[in-house]
Amino acid sequence: MPTESEPDAARRMPLVPEPTLSRLPIYLTYLKLARKDGKKYVSSTMMAKEMGVDPTQVTKDLSHTNIVGKTRVGYEVDSLIGELEGFLRFNTMDYGYLFGAGSLGTALLLDHGLAQFGFSIRAAFDVNPDKIGLNIGGTTIYHLDDFQKVKRPDVRIGILTVPVDQAQRVADVMIAGGLMAIWNFTSVRIRVPEGVVVQNTSLYAHLAVIFNRLQASSTK
């Protein structure tokens, strides 16, 4: 009996809890290594053990993706990889713009790892006249004032790597230009209108954690 097609797109892309979203790429990496080792099936117990998490956590995380394992056999590695890549949107290419081609910005332009996860930087923007027109790792640097002119409607993500005293101002420019998500690498908490996605990635915050853990363990 033919079934009607599912018109409810929202059901297919629910808001997944951040801790789960952070673990799914870890599972994906584990599965790819398992496939390389010739494994056809993996159980949630095996995955949990390898990754130091609880087996029920693995089952619960994967339940968000509508993937189901088979009793006693577990998950089929090949199809689980495909499902996870699709669910995480790592197998379709998304595009973004970079704002601030300084030290960290240039670093991100040179990191080709992002492309493997379905992300590519289409253009970069800066205000330093020495940088305008340069091509770094295949990406052209434009003046920030030309953002509206250069911007394409299919690009919704902006990476923010400007100096801290410019962070809010440039974020405002990004939003005024129609970007819907800001990947904020600065240590400034930027303010955005409702509906705009902000993901903070602070390398320096992680450094603070490492320093504290090292100090705490050596003074025990």
Next chain:
Amino acid sequence: MPTESEPDAARRMPLVPEPTLSRLPIYLTYLKLARKDGKKYVSSTMMAKEMGVDPTQVTKDLSHTNIVGKTRVGYEVDSLIGELEGFLRFNTMDYGYLFGAGSLGTALLLDHGLAQFGFSIRAAFDVNPDKIGLNIGGTTIYHLDDFQKVKRPDVRIGILTVPVDQAQRVADVMIAGGLMAIWNFTSVRIRVPEGVVVQNTSLYAHLAVIFNRLQASSTK
């Protein structure tokens, strides 16, 4: 009356909760911008408002550092900056080694932002013969086999940016060589002996969060 010096170093460097440690650099950045704007004092209310957190959260976070504000006046900006930098160990230089001078590793070698937060990469290691002996951003790349020979006892932090199928093996080499903290940029959950600090920084996990949030909001 003279007091005895405090021999209990552990009390001066307690294990601070990770969310607090992640927020302190954000406060620090805010304070530096406030100083630039000529502000002498800030209140926890003002800081909280600027950063979109609860005022009691700010007070609670800062209480870990032994910094106390004055009633009605608030915190003195200059001394709070100094205290925070000291507490976060951003004003003393710590050194680390980098393992894997690929795309992301090279990016980190070129990011001079880390030095501002008290971290400097002393040497890098790789196995690619084309890379051994190169100097990237002032850092020399050695063969991984020479790690024990090159290693200095004052360096305790290692950055892991190798391909995923090498992550555990290289982590084992780092630990065998005496490193006490691994800053893991790979999407592999590495296993380490008790006492070794691991900080996972997965850019791709953050990308997964952005993709999901964008999809979820556009299919609402």
